[in-house]
Amino acid sequence: MFLFVIGLEMQPTRLWKLRREIFGLGLMQVLVCGALLTLVGVVAGLKPPVAFIAAMGFVLSSTAIVMQLLDERGDTSTPRGQRMVSILLLEDLAIVPLLAIVAFMEPDTADGVSRWVTIGAALAAIVGLVAVSRWLLNPLFRILAKAHAREVMTAAALLVVLGSALAMQWGGLSMAMGAFAAGVMLSESTFRHQLEADIEPFRGILLGLFFMGVGMSLDIPLVLADWPLILGGVLAYMVFKGIGIYAVARVTKSSHGDALQRTALMAQGGEFAFVLYSAAAAAGIVEASINAVLTATIIISMALTPLAVFALRWVTPAEPEPDLDGIESVEEAREIKGSVLIIGFGRFGQIASQALLARGIDIALIENDTDMIRSAAQFGFKVYYGDGTRMDVLHASGASHARAILVCVDKKDATTRIVEQAKREFPLTPILARSFDRQHAIELIRRGVDYQMRETFESAMAFSSAALRQLGVADAEVLEIAEDIRRRDAERLQLQLAGDIQSGITLMHGGRWTPTPLTKPRKTAKALNEEAADAMEDLPRKSASPAGQSASR
Incomplete structure (x- = not known):
């Protein structure tokens, strides 16, 4: 279920914009690290096919761990975070061709069609899921939304997860991959933000259950019996994978610090390695004992990742800590009263509030940046702490009885999410939003915003008029x-x-x-x-x- 939550964040349209990083940077890292780890396996005495399977399983970093750490550090939307997300997506996609390779490596049965049946079933499952997501999910959730019952929406999402997981299992892939695919399918739904808001309170529990499941699959007697082999494998794979990650990062112009951060975060094996190893064992390519050792290696590497990140922070110069003086002055938004709710009190929100205050209109201000809250307090503004993307915060901030809601945050995705949720929850309340560019303005209008203003439009108009x-x-x-x-x-x-x-x-x-011509003229035209x-x-x-x-x- 946690992989479903991760999949909700993998919007195909947003990821299409990262296609160069996904199929360039991501593919380069997979190939370089795969070659290095395959060589390590061969040197360690594994047969080449087994060494290849072991290496490619370890190449697939843990999406759950890396995304959680990026989210905790606030790096998900930063350039370095986006590069890591691109690599993770390519690695997640790589499990499909890797399973096809395992099917081709499997010895043929007497009728010689086993591998083609396996590949055909997997492709049928994937095509079926794509078709369902394309033509059925949005109409289904639109019908359910008319009931105005959030529990029904959540139950339907769980049904989609279960159905996707079962379809993938039928296709010979894995239920984990099906749950991830369900999240990706719903990430483009117009009800995505509502589902995220409904599931958000359970995110920590789902994360805990995910890691409990991983830990329970660890064979403790095996680790105690073969600990030198397993520990050596963990260190060798993590070190050489780290070398590959660092080398690729530096070759692609990342800074030394960013390369080290990526290495520490992505040096472990991931959850899809279990799928690959199980498929290889079922196909008779990897022996059961080797499969158990490889699985233990992956689990221990996942457990060592937080330690690697902590060690990196310890050995590298620390970034300056923000000034926490006056933190007691930051109050959480609770039962706020105001005729107008302003979400975001940065440069845009501060100027937007002036006309309302000049007219004597009572306003409520919420902001999720504590530094901005303390700075505003120095000028006499009472700003409450709150994340406007959360429905409980909007209710606590008085959005249900506000005469208007002004969305002035400085993040495009957050603006879209707030507008969509607020318009659905408070359909009679006017929503005014700050848009970032023309494309974003079009998106907000389609989401039902009552008024939007591109943040640079009027300033550019005044500037040109002055000229x-x-x-x-x-x-x-x-x-x-x-x-x-x-x-x-x-x-x-x-x-x-x-x-x-x-x-x-x-x-x-x-x-x-001026459209780009499909072909370049070979010679000058003649009458x-x-x-x-x-x-x-x-x-x-x-x-x-x-x-x-x-x-x-």
Whole structure:
């Protein structure tokens, strides 16, 4: 179930933006570490097929451990955190071709079709899950949402997890992989944030149960009997995998500190190694005794990861600790009263609050940055601590009786999540949000926001208006130009909502979309007759006209 929670964070659309890191950096790390660890296994006396299976299992880092540590450190959305997430995703995807390789390595049965049946069943399970996620999940949850019963939504999510896990098990993969796949499928659902909010209180319990399950699979008598072999295997695999991770990180221009952080976090084996080793043992490639040793090696490496991270912090210079003076002044949001709820009190929120305060409107302020809360307190503002993405915090902050909710946080994903949840929970309350760019504005409008403002739009308008005045343009004309640009921008946004990001581009002054040709012309075109020659002579003049026409409209 914990892998389902992890899968919810793996949005395919967001990960598609990281495709270069996933299939570049991730693939490079898998190949380099796989080659190093295979060599270690061969040197240790394992047969090449067994050494390869053992190595590739250890290459697959633990998504559960790394994601949890990244989340605790607040690194999930940072560039170095995103690179690690990309690598983890590639490693999770790699289990499918690795299981196919195991099927090909399996000795044929008498009819010679065993491997093809195995591969076909696995592919059928994957294709079936993709089809269900594509055409059934959103309509199903839309119907359930009409009941306005959160328990029904949670129960349906659990049913999806169970069904996905059983489908993967039927396909010869694993129930763990099915749970992870269910999370990925629901990550693109419009009800994703609601599911996350419902499951969030149980996240710690699920994490504990996950590690309890891993620990219970450790064969203690085997470890005591073969501890020199197992300990040596753990150290050898972690050291050489760490060398591979560090080398790949440095080659791809990561700093020394980031490379060390990645090495410490990802040097362990992961949960999908159990799936690979079990499949190899069932296929007769790996003996049961070797499978037990490899499984113990993975479990111990997972247990050593927090120690490796702690050791890295101990031997490397510590980052300066934030000033905690005045921490007692930070109060948690509880039963706050205010006509308007402002979520996020950074630069944007502070300015947005001024007009409301000037009108004497009672406002409630929540912020999840304690430094910002203490800084605001120095200027006389009472800001409460709270994470606006949590429904319990929104209720405690008075969102249910607020006349309006202003979302002024400085993180795009958090803004989208707050808008979606608040609009669903408080449909009659106006939601106003700070958007980050045009694409984000379109996304917020589709989520039902009542008003959105791109954070740089009006400042850029004021800036350009000042530039025109400096150039001697009359105030009346400056205002007319500014209003024309605002009108064009609004019209273009409406066209983009109905079409795509290129829609309405001719409304921009000087805007003209130039499509990339599918093929490059091999030679200069020649007219076949006089009429064509006349048309070609007029072509440059005609092609230049749309930009001017769009500017004059």
